[in-house]
Amino acid sequence: MHHDPSVTHTVGHLIDGQIVADAERTQPVFDPATGQATRSVALASKATVEAAIASAEAAFPAWRNTPPLKRARVMSRLKVLLEEHADQIAELITAEHGKVLADAHGELQRGIENVEYASYAPELLKGEYSRNVGPGIDSWAEHQALGVTAGITPFNFPAMVPLWMWPMAVACGNTFVLKPSERDPSSTLLIAQLALQAGLPPGVLNVVNGDKLAVDTLLQDARVKAVSFVGSTPIAEYVYTEGCRHGKRVQALGGAKNHAVLMPDADIANAVNALMGAAFGSCGERCMAIPLVVAVGDAAADAVVAGLKTAIAAMKVGPGTDNGNDMGPLVSRPHFEKVRAYVDSGVAEGATLVVDGRSLQVPGHEEGYFVGACLFDHVRPGMKIYQEEIFGPVLGVVRVQSLQEAMRLIDEHEYGNGTCIFTRDGEAARYFTDHIQVGMVGVNVPLPVPVAYHSFGGWKRSLFGDLHAYGPDAVRFYTKRKTVTQRWPSAGVREGAAYSFPSSR
Amino acid sequence: MHHDPSVTHTVGHLIDGQIVADAERTQPVFDPATGQATRSVALASKATVEAAIASAEAAFPAWRNTPPLKRARVMSRLKVLLEEHADQIAELITAEHGKVLADAHGELQRGIENVEYASYAPELLKGEYSRNVGPGIDSWAEHQALGVTAGITPFNFPAMVPLWMWPMAVACGNTFVLKPSERDPSSTLLIAQLALQAGLPPGVLNVVNGDKLAVDTLLQDARVKAVSFVGSTPIAEYVYTEGCRHGKRVQALGGAKNHAVLMPDADIANAVNALMGAAFGSCGERCMAIPLVVAVGDAAADAVVAGLKTAIAAMKVGPGTDNGNDMGPLVSRPHFEKVRAYVDSGVAEGATLVVDGRSLQVPGHEEGYFVGACLFDHVRPGMKIYQEEIFGPVLGVVRVQSLQEAMRLIDEHEYGNGTCIFTRDGEAARYFTDHIQVGMVGVNVPLPVPVAYHSFGGWKRSLFGDLHAYGPDAVRFYTKRKTVTQRWPSAGVREGAAYSFPSSR
Amino acid sequence: MHHDPSVTHTVGHLIDGQIVADAERTQPVFDPATGQATRSVALASKATVEAAIASAEAAFPAWRNTPPLKRARVMSRLKVLLEEHADQIAELITAEHGKVLADAHGELQRGIENVEYASYAPELLKGEYSRNVGPGIDSWAEHQALGVTAGITPFNFPAMVPLWMWPMAVACGNTFVLKPSERDPSSTLLIAQLALQAGLPPGVLNVVNGDKLAVDTLLQDARVKAVSFVGSTPIAEYVYTEGCRHGKRVQALGGAKNHAVLMPDADIANAVNALMGAAFGSCGERCMAIPLVVAVGDAAADAVVAGLKTAIAAMKVGPGTDNGNDMGPLVSRPHFEKVRAYVDSGVAEGATLVVDGRSLQVPGHEEGYFVGACLFDHVRPGMKIYQEEIFGPVLGVVRVQSLQEAMRLIDEHEYGNGTCIFTRDGEAARYFTDHIQVGMVGVNVPLPVPVAYHSFGGWKRSLFGDLHAYGPDAVRFYTKRKTVTQRWPSAGVREGAAYSFPSSR
């Protein structure tokens, strides 16, 4: 592996512009392709997290008073630095997460788009001005910064998800404490260091690595005004409840089980192509992955199962450092075992396992966390592989007889993150997009992740809170409204001037 | 009192378009000017609240599909009906709350402005459309209705505060369950009946009267997606924590202790005038009232105390049914006693009681809850009358030596609802409005309540949540974002037509 | 005919709140169903138009200072009055224009929607506010009223098109001089009188009837700041050139020749239904009418021609006062003759006249200007009936072999007002809406007139100017931007207070 000099053997924290190694507690960081620990990461103590918060609080007054245009320009410079360091960042992602390099580059690219959006801050922060709300009275609303804000991010997008949060938060004038995933901390930290290099003052962005202790400290400290979270639904719910209980604003994004509906008129070849990436890209470890296809009619179901089977046979699985591979390993040994157990349970519950990837071996990487693509047919609601988020390369086909039946399934599911319909028919697409109880909807787009200038968020138990992540909603989440109403007394210098001066002639 | 035939002796609930009397538990409703119970109000059981929620849930699908323009037109018609019934509504407010009729009319007028704003729904609900987010891919965001939403409102504005909530909620396509204050329920209910008359389908707006049991049912029922609350800070915090714990979005507006800063250059006569209304209007029972003046410099302090003393001497206190009175009674006997106890404590803690209204008697209304205006000088931080929300006609003057000192006091206070500065100086106003940690700021405007097309909300412990009440923020609070990403397969009817038809010539 | 007391035998002007009869020149107003003159209309002299401008100029300062909310409320009241007087207005339209009463009601309803939109003025007029454009510098933009504005409107929508213009103009704080069509002036005038009744101060809206002299006076008078025009393209071009030459802002909407594309997969029965209304409604005298169907493939062409032939056979033509009729007379005798001549020319140029309405007789209305629906097949570019706007009940079918060919025809045509595609296919609709060089595009909607909260405008020679009519663009057209940049000197009362007072203790 490429050795990166900016990463120490123990990944530390970034507090007040300095790398701080917190030696008391550490945890190993593994290379999922080999199963070997390659470095360790410091786990922050309560005092360390509080030091980060204190740094952010101290940096706030000056940063808040920095004109939005100047804050935005730090983002523009960061964008250039991220492009320049893209290879290095992608390598760190692959080394700790396992995803294929091209996919790591893709992740970074989406993150860069959020940095671009944050660079629009002068436009995004415009308030509303009303002359003459009453006679001689004017009023305007501003979107002012909150103060110290925080983010807690998951392992599956160590570069992108943090970039959903802090660039917009700091562009809005806040300071930030980020607690990234302790499983793949290095790319996150490098990006934060590049932000300093781009001109972000020390203390405006702090990174603390850690575990539940760090999370709880952020949720409970009164100086933290807002918390953004992305992770699993149980933790999202905990973060939302606990953060709100401490009077904060919280947006907590949780799990997903995204269904793709395949209509009888869909272009099957296109759909198969799209589904391969959506189901198996990044080993299925994406909250926008498609683990379920709902085929309307047996003809569509038969065709898509046949097409997927053929396509899976052509997939290459191996270490992410080789861009010739389509899929890398899962992130960790416990997760590897959990995913295989899900496949076992699907067989046990009666689904038809069309392709079985459990026994895959990658020569020379026998200790890596590799699972081959698995395809189930005849999956039914109630089965564990239907209800639960597997976060692995397991795709199930559900057979229904109408769009209405497909939509009922989706609406009855616990999650409502993303969904997609494959069809050529305008009416079907319109009906689906209007009524489906899901926050992000694709029409022939299997991963309808909104672009950076729209916002990301699911419905139902996929998101707790009222504002979505990044895009326009992030401006609202990271600012509070101040409304000024102004009237001036009538007898000021104006009349004074008018009456007093003529007599001086 | 004018007898209103639409109000039965026991004020019931409005569920599914019908008045429902829930006989099991009731509570008396008093006329604060006489201390007499004039009617009773039903207190909803859990089953009654659930029936209201069920009605709202059943009404949702059709209402959500009703075009926004048609929903908006119900608001336009309601506006006309509210204007036609203004006298009747104001009389009900005065009879149960005690405020002077002119003030009740003023309250209704502000509520009508929220109905007007809700009638702009077709404009307010516009989403964002992006052609070509990628080659051949379009994306747009919609603001879709949530489903069943709920509001819990306080005694002090029985007409206005409910109108902050449900008109915008239903204009956005939601259905609503309102739990108004049980102390003055009649005007609220009449307005809801007028909404039906204006064309709101049964079940779209339901009203349940009740107590904590009703509140908890709303907070815990999974069918309720969002809760708006206005009341005291402890209850607001409870509602926020409890509602969020059940996965809902919540906005909870709490208490206030608004400071007005008097600068040395202020127009004292104007300021005195403004402060009289802001401190004593509606007997100080407003979360935007000014109970504290912070005078910068002793000259300003001396002048404003002298001016207020003179003005208070000219005030008329008596029943709200007589528009010749400036101030009516407090809302209830317990509150009457609590306010008097605050005045006692102020004296005990060493503030100078310049005007003492405790012994006021209104002839013929000896049992009414009347307290005269009270004025303290030399109030200091730490005193109970400085720290706590009194919600009565008690105005305190704090003396400081600089604007910075005044602002530090305000920023260190628990609440951050409203504040105001009296000055002629542009720079002082700019510095104050930019930096003060308060959500609604007036410049020579003592009650900077935002107009209906801006949003209402305090900072610090005056509001829990991230979106403010009414105005633009209410559109976001009462809708959730759905983002659609759309690509069409390229080989559709278009190419089919292009290739097949020429050969048929 | 219903006799309306507000309409005198000679229709006069409305200047400064008074009806002014300008006796020097008049012109008869005809009932198109009978060919009889029923009243006359005054034709304004230059002095009369200048009096109207002077009235508008005098009314401007006070109206401009009236808070937007108060201006908006006049619109709300006008809406109610228009609904109350709908029958009377519709009868006046039918009596002078000829269209069927139900159609006149429809026209009025669309006009009312523009009044509703104007009532959103407080929201629409919000400017943009930026704190800290530089250190200590704030900036905001306002949309201020222009002053005197003017509108010149056509005969075909005497109620609706004026309501596209002046309600938004006056809601923005301008005053207005309207010159409606002299062929059907009565409904326009009645509506203006209702606006006064709704609370519009005298002089804010003035109406002058007249001819080119009135138009030229408005275009040349320096006090008129903006002109909105709807009419034919040659006049629109003249108005644009002449108005711009006098330094004004001008939006001039001209003619149209809207094509509907029928794809092979279209639902033919639906399309026929839609086309009947779009081609023959209001006798084809609409700039959004569909006079041309472009059928892709002969199968679609054959089917639509057959369907239209059958449907035309079932049409009822007769006086507009009878709602049982589908189509009334043309507006005037010269126009009646012009339309028949177009049909003659189509035959002469070789198109196939499938249905010939030229010889239609309406018993008892032999002098009325009735022409029956005409249907041509095999219309080709270059024919007069293809190139020119007929503004009569003449529908032509053009046959092409691909969507690309259909779009080329449309893009090469002089006009670009409206168009429509009939298809079920999402891709075809997307390609068409993205690329077609037309301003208003329908997908299975034959008359894609934007709703009042969007804006109306064609492309190419259908509109001269850069902002469309009504909706959001109208706010920009009827206001000018003022941008304020503000910094306060630092050593004001604030520091004065801070330094001087402590020493005075």
Add this chain to the structure above:
Amino acid sequence: MHHDPSVTHTVGHLIDGQIVADAERTQPVFDPATGQATRSVALASKATVEAAIASAEAAFPAWRNTPPLKRARVMSRLKVLLEEHADQIAELITAEHGKVLADAHGELQRGIENVEYASYAPELLKGEYSRNVGPGIDSWAEHQALGVTAGITPFNFPAMVPLWMWPMAVACGNTFVLKPSERDPSSTLLIAQLALQAGLPPGVLNVVNGDKLAVDTLLQDARVKAVSFVGSTPIAEYVYTEGCRHGKRVQALGGAKNHAVLMPDADIANAVNALMGAAFGSCGERCMAIPLVVAVGDAAADAVVAGLKTAIAAMKVGPGTDNGNDMGPLVSRPHFEKVRAYVDSGVAEGATLVVDGRSLQVPGHEEGYFVGACLFDHVRPGMKIYQEEIFGPVLGVVRVQSLQEAMRLIDEHEYGNGTCIFTRDGEAARYFTDHIQVGMVGVNVPLPVPVAYHSFGGWKRSLFGDLHAYGPDAVRFYTKRKTVTQRWPSAGVREGAAYSFPSSR
């Protein structure tokens, strides 16, 4: 002078990505500090301009289909290139225009801000989306590119003013033909070349140098859809009339005579400082310069005249290549003579010439076009130096006795570009900003040029058209609205699927 290899001895055109030297007609380019011709510039023939238009037209379809985000990124890259080449650009500006290098850098910086704003295109181009404008009908509005657009720019800001125009035009998807000033063409051309280097495809931006022939060709060619112009008022009026006559949309910014009002309470030292830069910066050759101070009261007038006299005595005038100088030469010999003649006329008409800069000599630069700062007191309306735009370092003081009198003067002046008030008083500032008939207003800001995210434009005869330059208005100016209304037939694949498939089981 630094020799720039990209500038040939004869400055050519940039057409279709290539430098084209058009040898037929040329004109010398002078160094104003020495009076020497340093190079020549080609003057385009009609055919050359038409070639540029043809190139732009050919480049349009592909560029228009390029996703906005990709177009925006060209702007981000251009920003970086402009920062990297800032010294070279500034040197070219100074060499041909004469302004001091620091001022040239300042100009470029403002231009870069417009490039930044153009990089927000994905956000700025969002259209408005309305679900359910009627039952089952959706509508949205897009802002589509116009096609070929053009800009004609003045000598005084050869870098900045072109950057007001084409970056936003091309970011919106248009292609562009720029005709810059022939007096200082080199920096403009270099910037265009950098845009190509940043990734702008050939033909998207073309530059033609030339004179009236080029201007007229652009105004008359039907392929050019929109023209932006900045220059003097007579030419602006010609461009507006002529462009509109050819059916285009035109925004034409003309001259100015900006008044600064000095209130009796103003901070005189600050005001003098501010006025020195505003009056004499860039030798007064700015449309936002302040050539007139209106002092309210003789005390303020006496003080400001005294202060200015002292400050002028300390000014350094000399070649712009020396940053130690405060002011460089005028742009050309004819202009040098014209400015001196204005000073002569002021003396002749009776104004008091307090400081006379006419006889200034810069040693070693005797042939340079240097005029020293001139200060007049007792200037009065009617004098040529009051009425006309001098565009030189001549500042006049007008004495009035009230703010109302000052405002009347401003409002009666032909121009309404910029103005400013110096005061501490909130009420005076509010009254002034609300009522003054000027488009850009400063409060204690002498050059209230809006930041790039607001828009630039004057009122009265300072701007012809309805949309201002750059900022939000530029998005509207460089796009046309397309409104789509969409309904899908109900019996599509959805019902088909629902009914047909169950029977197939």
